[in-house]
Amino acid sequence: MSDTVQEPFAGRIGRTYRDSVPSWPSRPTSTGRPNVVFVVLDDMGFGSLGCYGSEIDTPVMDRLAADGVMFTNFHATALCSPTRASLLTGRNHHAVGMAYLSHVDDGYPGYRGRITHRAATLAEMVREHGYNTFAVGKWHLTPMDETTAAGPYDQWPLGRGFERYYGFLEGLTDHYFPELYSDNSPVPPPDARDEDYHLTTDLIDRSIGFVRDQTSMTPEKPFFLYLAFGATHTPFQAPADFVAKYRGRYDEGWDVIRRRRYERQLDTGVIPAGTQLPPANDGVPAWADLGPQAQRLYARFQEVYAAFLDHTDHELGRLVAYLEEIGRLEDTIVVVVSDNGASQEGGPHGVLDTTSYENGRFPSLAENLARIDEIDGRTAHVNYPLGWAQAGNTPLKRYKQNTHAGGIRTAMIVRPPRALADVPRGGVRDQFHHVTDVVPTVLDLIGIEAPGTLGGLPQLPIDGVSMRRTLTDPTAAIDPRAQYFETLGHRAIWKDGWKAVAFHRRGADYDDDRWELYHLEKDFSESTDLAARMPDKLAELVDAWWAEAEQNKVLPLDDRGFAERATVNIRPDSPRNRSRFVLHNGMHHIGTGAAPVVAGHPFEISAAIDRPADTGDGVLLAFGSVNSGFALLVRDGHLEFDFNHYGTHHITRTPQPLPAGGSAVAVRVEPTGQGTAADVTLLVDGEPAASSHLAETFEHFVAFQGLDVGGDRLSPVRAGGDGPFPFTGTLRQVVIELLDGGPGRGHEVND
Structure with missing residues (x-):
């Protein structure tokens, strides 16, 4: 006896096919709905794209902004795995179990290093409605000790709603010698002798290949492509001709570049008139005070970073051109976002390897000068000095990992499909939005509701709100809301235009942290601390933070670093x-x-x-x-x-x-x-x-x-x-x- 579950049959079965009526089970269909493409950049500061004030050439993303909408008050989390968890689920990162990186399970509900199956990803949601789903590039959402052939595979991309996958599961990889996986299987490494190989090019080739195959067979079906670059996370690695293009462009130093970006942001409306450029972050010396050898070294790091971002934009252009060529770009929602701000992990002099920071060891100026010619080659895993990360975050304070704006306020672009004729193109939006808002926005635009149950599991409520009203109306008011932030003990809360934020020094008593208060509607760059003048307002926000923390499984606070948590606990x-x-x-x-x-x-x-x-x-x-x-x-x-x-x-x-x-x-x-x-x-x-x-x-x-x-x-x-x-x-x-x-x-x- 067969134990196969039989679907209801709507036809008629006679003795032979001549006196029978066939019938076929219905399949979910989303014919007529737009495609969705997420483009995720890594560790890219707020002021790094050309359209956000930078001198770096990013014409493809600038064009997407000109054809769509730029957001200047968009917030992510301060780290990669948490942002990606929220971006794909529409829920707060602690609430789904991804307080920190996917390397770490601290033994508490908010700190599991995996996304609970009670929080469906967008891929899981739209696949139920007939979308094809593809993930390409960085994943960093699988518990890292489950990334072997022994599995389990339920937190790999194919276990979270994607039908095809090609990319790397770690938080970073070498762009010449990447750790690659196709679907659930390791991929043999590229030929080390292939001087033309670069991971970014490979990821775009695969993205185009997935779309080409799908369009060839079922052009009426929409697709969701999640494209997460390794760029611009360390290691900075770019082809030699892109690096040569930027040789000498940063000899003026980070102070001049930061000032120019700030002025360009004012001129183009990226930041409001009256925005102040805050003083330098702690530990960032004035460029003029550096010796010529230090200046020569530090400029080289930024040349490679600029080339890395330029090359990424160039390769993304091939995907955009292909979508245009096959007639699918105008039926596609494109979302471009960075997962957090620019990285402080290069330390004072920059690093030529990715391990130093995790071991608390930064190279000296002399050590880096001895290897200066390796910075744009294959024998170094580069991250730039603090001064360039500060310039990357212009005009904001602090960096990735911090809950000041430099860590969590990021570039974000939405290019809507042709069918959304009510969205003015080329505009800038200054309303507050959060990474949890992306999923409900996409669901709203494609006409699908978030499921209450999936796979027999009741689903957590969506925490974000749709940005559709903001997209269609530049002056739309947003409803009252509060949004908490927490990473490594750094804390913040945004509530109705006000922000309280506490910088936390690792190992210090949390009660000794000093909370700052900013009225962001009048102080874009968090330059004027009102805590001493408005203690009652500050107390209100701090109390609200604790309430949000309790509700979202933020507690217990944990400020231990990556290496300790990933290798001891x-x-x-x-x-x-x-x-x-x-x-x-x-x-x-x-x-x-x-x-x-x-x-x-x-x-x-x-x-x-x-x-x-x-x-x-x-x-x-x-x-x-x-x-x-x-x-x-x-x-x-x-x-x-x-x-x-x-x-x-x-x-x-x-x-x-x-x-x-x-x-x-x-x-x-x-x-x-x-x-x-x-x-x-x-x-x-x-x-x-x-x-x-x-x-x-x-x-x-x-x-x-x-x-x-x-x-x-x-x-x-x-x-x-x-x-x-x-x-x-x-x-x-x-x-x-x-x-x-x-x-x-x-x-x-x-x-």
Whole structure:
């Protein structure tokens, strides 16, 4: 007996087809509804697009603004995963479980590092109505220890309503050596010898391909394309001709650029007359006070950032042109948004790797000057100094992670479809809106209601409001509302044109934080603090913040940094919660969020290998990227451990070659207790064969690119890396053991 559920049949079944009437089950249809394209930029400050006052060439996004509506009072959260959770669900980020990054589950309802299935994504909503759904680019919404072939897959894009996916699951990736996935499967890395490959180009190619295939077969069906670039998050990486275009343009420095952007914003109406340009943020020196070497170095960082954004705009232009070519652009809602403000994570001098910040270590001016020629190349993962992040956020204060405007007030553009004839084109809107408003706006424009239940689960209410009235009427008043903000203990609340905000220093008592008060309707840039003059108003807003925090699962407040939360506070059922890992040769690449937590712990990597006489070189295990990590390998018959410390290689090598045939090889790394120093021992058949001392290792975090067994397959970790250098002898498995039990508290698994 079949257990298949039978759908009602509306035809008639006779003895043969001649005396029967066929019938087919109905399918959901959205014929006539507009397509939807979300374009998400990463870490792009409010004043970075040309149409928002910048000198950077962004003609495609400027054109979208000219054909649509620019928002100047739009707010996101202060970090990427939380904003993306709100952008896709229309709910507040703590309320759906994404208080912080998807690397972290703190053990509290608002801090799960995943979006509850009680908060459907827009893809899940519109797919039920016949839309095809595609996601391309950065995801960063899956718990990172669930991004391996072992899954589970319910928080991958295909588990959250998207029918196709191509991109990377981490918070960032190398644009020349990306960690890529297609649907639920890893993608072989691009050929390292392909000098023309760039991830942004690849993402646009895939986006066009998805739309081309869908349009070829079902041109009457609408689609939802979620296109999330890696740009302009670190690492800044752009083709050489784009970098050359900006050479010398930033020699005048960040103070001149910031002032020009501010004046252009005033002239074009991006900011209202009377807006003040606040003093420099703490830690940002005047450009004129810098020495010529520092100026030369810092200008180089901004040249690459500008090229990165310009290149992204150029590539986006290919998608827009293709939609126009096939006649679908005029039937498409295009939303362009940044997930938060410009990043402060480059520190005072900028960084040439993505790991320094997470370990609380910023390079000196001298260190960066020694590598200045690498800034626009393949051997650096660049983020710019604080001064350029400040200019990126013109005219706002502070940065990404902060709840002052520089962290949460972002560029946002909506280009409506032709059918919305009542939307004046080319206008600017200054009404307050929040990232939770995007989903209800799209649902309103396409004529679909948010479901009360989905997949048998009752759904959380939508927190945002439709922006349709604002789109159609530049002078429309918005209804009274309050919107809270919280990231890493930084707090703020907007309520009916007023804002209270508290900057929080990590580890400080929250009761000691000083709340500031701004009347944003008259003070766009948060320049005049009214807290001392209006204590009653401030108290009203602070009380409102606590009420919103209680309602939205913001509590308990947590100001611990990324590295500590992602590598110490590990979920009990996480696959990382163990001290011994047996990794089999041939397994797919493991992202760093699922890799063993070795930084700060004594560990041993061991393998049994077999090398025929005079052969059998190659990498046994590689963890990291060109900027940081380590590799255990056999080179010219000798066992080597290459410790890549922010681009400086410390190589421990056996003086004697390995014996032919079978042998047991290992490396043991043991902290000395003096800072992050460690001793390294290479072992062959259980006996010490070479040793060295590392004066400094990684305190919390090895690298953002993960681990490979049997080769060095992505951004090369080892010195002089060119290609994967796979081990050519026999290697069945590699064992990583945390000798102190590690953060997994001694849990083990069997071989």
